[in-house]
Amino acid sequence: MSKKLFIKSVGQIDDELLERFNEIDNRLSQKQSYKPLILKITAIAACFCVIAGAMLAAIYSGNDTPQIPSTDVSDALSVGSAPDTSDEPKPPIQNDGNYVIGEDDSVFIDNYDKIINDPTQSGSSNEPAYFWDMAYTNGMLVVASVEDFMPDTYCYPGNYDSKWGYRVLKLRVKEVIVGENVPDELYYLLHGAREPDLREYEDIIFAFRQAGVGETAIVNRDKKRVEAFENLVFDHTMEGSVIAYNGGKCDISLFDKKGFEGEKNHFLKYYMQGEIQNEYDCPVKQNNSLEETVEALRAYASNNASPYSNHRFVHETDFNAEGSKEVFKYVKPFENGYFAQREFSVDSTRFVRIINGFFTNESFYLTTNPYEQNEDSGVRFTEEDIKNAPDIGRFIANLDYDSLKPPHTENADELELGSRCVMGKYVKHNGKVYAIVRIYWTLLCDDWSYVEDDMYYVVNADGSGTVLERDELCGLIGNDGIICSFPYNERSEVIYE
C-alpha cells in the first residue's frame, strides 16, 4: 500500500467517526476540570481512598501556625479589608477556607485525581506555568535578602506525589533592577531540591522569569491545606537566577549548596569566570562588586534582552501588535490585581485574572503566530468587583461534602464514588459578578462503566449558596465554560491502560 493510498483511505473513513472525534474535541476544548477517565490498573487498589476528610479537618482547624509570626488573618481574607499599614512584616495569609486550587479552576479533593493526572509525566499540565526558555516578559530582577523560609513543602494541586515540591522563601527587596511597582516583600517559590536557608547571604540577586503572580494560593503538602500568599512570585530557578553576595562581593559558596552544585561547573565557570565567550555575554562576573553587577544588569536589561542568559527568550517585545502591548501593560504585576499566565506555548500565552485564588472569565490570549489572532474575553473586573466578590473559598470550605449527593443520578447511593471535585470561578456577565461553585462526581457502575453528575451554586454576598440547574445558570451567566453539557445518567466506558 502506498502512502498516497493510505492518505486517501483515511479520508474515506465514516463521517460518524469524525463526528465522534468532534465531540471529543469539543469536550477537550472546554475549560473545565473534566478529563477522560483513565485508570492505571496498578493504582486501582488505592484509588478510592478519600483524603477530603483529612484535608477538611486540617483546613479550618486553625491550630497550626506558620513559623513567621502571625496576626489575625481573618480580616485579610474578608473582602474589602482595609490595607495593612503597619510596619510589621506581613505574615503569609493562611486560608482558613481549606480549598485546593486545582488546574482549570478545579479543586480535586480525592486521591483519585492522582490517578487521572500523572504529575511525573513530563509536559503534564499539572506543572505550574513557568518560563524555561520561553519567557515572554522581562520578568523582574531584584536585590533582596532572605528573611525567612517556611518549614513546609508546597506544591501545586495534582502534584502531591511530585518528588521535590517547593519551598517558600520570604524575601525583603532591597533594590529593584528590573521591574515596576515591586513590593518590598515577596514570597518566592524555590525548587525543593535546592537549599532554602539562604539567610547567611547579605544580598542575593534574584531573577524572576515569571511576569507576575502565577497563583496566589498553593498547597501546603505537609499540612494538607491551602495557603494563600500575598505577592507570591514563583520561579523555576534556572541556572544563574540566584547569585549571592556578602560584603558587596560575590560569594560563590552558594554553588556548594544543595541544588546549586551544577551551576558551579557551568554557570560559574563559563559565565561568571568568563571561560566561554559567546554572543550572550553574561553581565554577571565573579570579580565584579554587587554595585558593578547591578549596573551591568540594568544596562543589559535595558537592551530588552534577558539578563545573563545563554538562551534567547521569547520576549515581551516580540508581541508587536498594539493590542498586545496594551495587555502587557494592563496585566503588569501589582498594577491591576493578579493575573495568572496560563497556556504557555512556543509563541503564545494567555493571561487570566484571578480573584481570591480563583480564576475569572477575564482573559487575554496573545500570540505571535501569524495564523492566529489575539483574543480578548471582553470582560473587565473593576476594583469594586474584586472588593465585593463573594468569597468562593470560604463557601467551599464550609460545604459539607459528605452530605452532598449527586442530584441527578438515579440510584446514586448504589454506585461507587470514582472521583469528586469542586471548582470555583468568578464570572462577570452583563455587568454583574457571579461567584460560581461547581461540584462534579464520577460514579462507577458494576459493569465498569461510569456516569457523571454535577451541581452548581451561586455564592451570595452573605456567604450562602443558591443551587441552580444548568439552564438556570446559563440564563444568568451565558454559556460559560464552567457549565458542562454531558448528559446525566449516560454511561461511559472506563478506559484502562
Added chain:
Amino acid sequence: MNGDKNILSDEAIIKLYFDRDETAISETDRKYRQYLFSVAYNVLHNDADCEECLNDTYYRTWNAIPPNVPKILKLFLAKITRNLAFDRYDEAKRSKRIPAEISDSLDDFEGFVSTGKTPDEEMEAREIGRIISDYLKHTSDKRLYVFISRYYFAMPVKDIASKLNCSESSVNKEIKAIKSELSQKLNEGGIDL
C-alpha cells in the same frame, strides 16, 4: 482585539448558502478561517498554498450547499480542506517540496506502507477506509482522537498531547498501538502491505 461577538450560528450560515447570499462565504471565513487554515497548514506548511486551499474550500462549499445540508458545518468544511490540502501535498511532493509534518506522520508507518503503486486506487481506498472505520469504531475515544488528529488532520504529536492533556510519550504509545492493531486488521482484511 478580536472577540467572537456576532459570529453567526452554523444554522444561520447554512441558511445563507441556501438563500444564495454571498455573505455566506465571508461568514464562513469569519467563523472558521483560523481552524481551516490550521487544518491546511498541518499538511502544507506554506501560507500561500493554505490560502489557495481555503479559497478552494469556500468555492466547493458554495457549490455543495445546497443540496447538501451539513450535519456539522465545521466537519464538512474540514473534510473539504483536508482533501484539498492533501491533493496539493501530492503535487508538492511530485515537485519535491515536501512539508515536514505530514511526512513525519507517514514515517510513523515506515515499514508499514510501501512506496509502490496499485491500480484502482479509488476503489482500494474505499475498501481500506471501510476497514479502518471498522477498526476505529471499536477503539477507545483516546485512540480514535489520536488517530484522526494524526492521520486525518496531520497534527503534530506535541499538539495532540497538549489537547489530550498528556505527555508526548503517551501519544506515541497510542500511535504504536494503532500501528500494531491496524496492521493486524488490514492483514485480516487481505490488504497487502
